[in-house]
Amino acid sequence: MTVTLHHVVDGPTEVDDADAAILVLLGSLGSTLEMWRPNVAALARRHRVVRLDHRGHGGSPAPDGGYTVAELAGDVLATLDTLGVDRFHLCGLSLGGMVGQYLGSEHPDRIRTLTLCCTSSYFPDSTPWQERRATVAASGTESIADTIATRWFTPDWGAAHPEAVAEAAAMIAATSDVGYAGCCAALAGWDHRHRLGAVTAPTLVIGAEHDLSTPVDPHTLTLVGGIPGARLEVLPAAHLATIERADDASQLILEHIGA
Template sequence: MCGVSEPVELHHRVDGPPDAPVVVLAGPLGTTLDVWAPQAAALANRFRVLRIDLRGHGDSPVPEPPYRMADLAGDALAVLDALDIERAAWCGLSLGGMVCLCVASEQPQRVSRLVLSSTTAGFPDAAPWRDRIAAVAAGGTAAVADSVVSRWFTPGYAAAHPAEVDTVREMVVGTDDSGYLGCCQAVEVWDHRARLGAVTAPTLVIGGAHDASTPVQLHTAPLAEHIPGARLEVLDAAHLANVEQEQEFNRLVAEHLS
């Protein structure tokens, strides 16, 4: 992998038996490891669950941008190295899915199984990312929080669960502006489509039927089509399927990792 900076020491949390199989959880742009709370609670009785705050997020360091996806992947691998974990299952959502995909294709010996949710191997049109970078540069993460989070949940779920939606919005607003920008820059230039065939781990791809951020036909379905042996499951959710369809998401992930 070829990044543009040295790895940083990520904030992380480990739950579950110390001798259980390890699963790494990496989350969306603008969130903290707490976005995985429903999965940690469900998986920690059978797995050693390792949640990470990506660089520029949560309690992790905020190196000077720009970043590249290989930098974020290198950070995550450095956590495993520090914990003396050679191989793990990896589960990523949105930006976290891109990080997991980068690891799985470039360091396949480190990945036993792979779950990619609401993510992509690249955005054909980078203009929306340039617009978001400009908006955050001018007004901080608060300038984009409402528009971003409104696409992450279906209207019905948002109306019925305002506290959950507000919690996620506060994560976005609380993300360091420079860290958010750096990760946006990594996504802006991310194009891993030519590397999908290098993934060797058994792969589950999860899409949201109502996901406007990474629509199934444009993003998750092509992942399942081009990653050898991958299968696609589509849930009745928008972008954060792990929150909106918590029980079904947890069931699919646990079955795939077992």
């Protein structure tokens, strides 16, 4: 069963082509829609930007049980339906990028353009996700928050921006244990390699040179090789490249969606 996701809408309320002007942003595991705050000002100048919290994250409900990426995608479509949004541009990072891949292949009629940031179509070893799910179930998200947040940024940038690292850790720690564990199950079972060829929307794939979670090789390169016509850009950043290189990431997104 789908859930209605917590969301925030930014940008102009009156546009000539409402559907074309809508950009949906989906974040990483353990984040909230606030992770896009460094990008909103640029992205919302000419587009209505809809930021969403995954189920179990931020202000969204946290159903019991393990989730699937298909269920997370269903939540997105159900929520956008309540807003009267038919077709839209989508940018997703990490878990959000997996949801984007699913929507791009299984609901191509809804997607105008697709931007996939620091994400993957498959994890060869699901053990780390299973172990993290067990850790969160036993000890809560607070027990992993500092370690995960530190990995999200390059060491030099993190040292220069301790407030950003602290905010990231706080997002993780505040994430529902049930929701985080449920999304770990979705990641453990994720394999979309066989459906990448079905993505028809113009696709930009943004990788990060120092990403420890979804390294460019093999994750980013697999996406570029599997999605017809996909374009590759690599930023000098770690996993949350949209924060660490916010201006560059925002410009790439805007160029791709035709701003």
